[in-house]
Amino acid sequence: MRLPEAEGLLADLASRMRAEVGPETGLVGIHTGGVWVAQRLHGLLGSTVPMGTIDIAFYRDDFARRGLKPDVRPSALPFDVNGRDIVLVDDVLYTGRTVRAALNMLFDYGRPGRVRLAALVDRGGRQLPICPDFVGGFLTVPNEHAMLLLRRTDSGSLELAMEEDVGGAA
Amino acid sequence: MQRNPQLGPKGELSHLLTIDGLPKDILLQILDTARSFVSVTERDVKKVPLLRGKSVFNLFFEPSTRTRTTFEIAAKRLSADVINLNVATSSQTKGETLLDTVANLAAMNADMFVVRHASSGAPHLIARHMGPEIHVINAGDGRHAHPTQGLLDVYTIRHYKEDFTRLTVAVVGDVLHSRVARSEIHALTTLGVPEVRVIGPRTLIPRDIEKLGVRVFHDMDRGLDGVDVVMMLRLQNERMNGALLPSANEYFRSYGLTPERLAKAKPGALVMHPGPMNRGVEIDSAVADGPQSVILHQVTFGIAVRMAVMAILAGNG
Numbered sequence: 001m002r003l004p005e006a007e008g009l010l011a012d013l014a015s016r017m018r019a020e021v022g023p024e025t026g027l028v029g030i031h032t033g034g035v036w037v038a039q040r041l042h043g044l045l046g047s048t049v050p051m052g053t054i055d056i057a058f059y060r061d062d063f064a065r066r067g068l069k070p071d072v073r074p075s076a077l078p079f080d081v082n083g084r085d086i087v088l089v090d091d092v093l094y095t096g097r098t099v100r101a102a103l104n105m106l107f108d109y110g111r112p113g114r115v116r117l118a119a120l121v122d123r124g125g126r127q128l129p130i131c132p133d134f135v136g137g138f139l140t141v142p143n144e145h146a147m148l149l150l151r152r153t154d155s156g157s158l159e160l161a162m163e164e165d166v167g168g169a170a
Numbered sequence: 171m172q173r174n175p176q177l178g179p180k181g182e183l184s185h186l187l188t189i190d191g192l193p194k195d196i197l198l199q200i201l202d203t204a205r206s207f208v209s210v211t212e213r214d215v216k217k218v219p220l221l222r223g224k225s226v227f228n229l230f231f232e233p234s235t236r237t238r239t240t241f242e243i244a245a246k247r248l249s250a251d252v253i254n255l256n257v258a259t260s261s262q263t264k265g266e267t268l269l270d271t272v273a274n275l276a277a278m279n280a281d282m283f284v285v286r287h288a289s290s291g292a293p294h295l296i297a298r299h300m301g302p303e304i305h306v307i308n309a310g311d312g313r314h315a316h317p318t319q320g321l322l323d324v325y326t327i328r329h330y331k332e333d334f335t336r337l338t339v340a341v342v343g344d345v346l347h348s349r350v351a352r353s354e355i356h357a358l359t360t361l362g363v364p365e366v367r368v369i370g371p372r373t374l375i376p377r378d379i380e381k382l383g384v385r386v387f388h389d390m391d392r393g394l395d396g397v398d399v400v401m402m403l404r405l406q407n408e409r410m411n412g413a414l415l416p417s418a419n420e421y422f423r424s425y426g427l428t429p430e431r432l433a434k435a436k437p438g439a440l441v442m443h444p445g446p447m448n449r450g451v452e453i454d455s456a457v458a459d460g461p462q463s464v465i466l467h468q469v470t471f472g473i474a475v476r477m478a479v480m481a482i483l484a485g486n487g
Contacts, residue, residue, distance in 0.1 A: 067485030108215035
């Protein structure tokens with residue numbers, strides 16, 4: 001199937017967020033694709049607080065089944081979470097399990113004033129009651145075993161790709 | 171070829187018994203994971219839910235405060251339930267065998283054993299008799315190994331020096347009786363440190379130590395010349411005044427790390443010690459508390475490293 005241009009989705013996502021997200025809002029990218037999207041949004045939205053990054057590996061609900069992934073990255077929220085307006089940023093929103101883990105993790109840093117969710121692509125298929133506040137675009141992926149993922153090219157531009165899922169849905 | 175008893179069928183880590191024979195990629199995975207746990211220990215809530223519902227048994231057949239405490243903190247920060255057993259004072263004195271003790275604990279649904287024992291090989295014995303769903307971590311066995319200490323030492327070195335492949339590292343003191351020294355040497359050589367030196371009196375350096383790929387020095391000033399890291403070992407009090415060593419004073423004169431001796435190492439060389447320290451025996455207080463000492467950071471990093479080991483083991487079945 002033909003995949004939409006990630007760069008176009010990013011521009012749409014930024015324009016939808018611009019009126020709603022202030023310079024003091026903390027953007028938090030979820031590793032790895034979400035961090036790339038958050039980095040770009042951080043510039044496009046003129047954020048004045050440094051962006052945060054989180055790796056949800058220690059909060060996954062499938063740890064007992066799949067173990068710890070070998071490349072857990074350090075998480076860093078370089079601002080006070082307490083009372084802050086926060087937007088969680090992910091690349092592809094699917095089951096909602098990643099967002100559930102990210103919310104739990106976020107609250108171990110403090111009590112945010114508000115948390116919203118931005119995703120570059122919403123592919124549907126939610127398994128939890130989670131709904132994004134901002135999306136770049138929607139995409140229906142008929143095969144549930146296909147993994148829709150974001151890549152970053154050497155030049156730094158973003159593109160979507162489809163892969164056969166080997167480890168079970170994330 | 172005999173399979174490494176620490177590795178599962180797919181080469182994954184299922185017990186941590188010794189660093190000897192562990193592949194470099196597993197060591198690096200532990201160090202990388204530990205770095206993420208360091209960021210956890212800097213938060214408001216220093217816990218993650220990974221080992222929720224799991225039971226970790228600290229089985230200490232030999233007294234230890236620091237190691238047992240850091241394992242306990244590590245397990246609790248992973249949300250495990252921790253049961254501390256000082257077996258030296260319980261069933262074993264009533265005549266129960268090691269394997270019977272452990273079998274009873276396994277019947278209480280243990281998921282992980284952290285074992286400290288005066289006999290080399292005791293954790294191996296336990297690991298061999300456990301089902302695949304129980305993981306064993308060696309917290310120090312006899313003179314054999316203390317793998318998490320070796321790992322936290324290389325974690326500390328990596329934190330400050332980043333690249334292992336350009337370092338000269340000296341391990342100083344009673345290498346003969348030291349399980350820490352052996353674990354450090356295996357970790358350093360596996361990670362590609364090009365020159366590992368051991369420094370100490372002839373009576374405290376094992377004769378065949380060069381087989382591990384180290385250079386031996388009996389003169390401390392020469393041994394410290396140009397090194398990037400000085401890893402001191404504890405001189406065990408019970409070894410003093412015996413046949414191997416004349417006296418604590420004399421030892422300090424020849425092998426104590428003083429500011430003058432440390433000046434032979436590279437500027438900014440790290441000073442490390444696994445603790446507990448004997449000030450004025452193997453290390454001068456001016457060095458132990460000086461700007462090049464990272465001794466207390468080792469303790470802090472030790473928690474993250476032990477969290478990483480437990481998380482990786484628990485995730486592997």
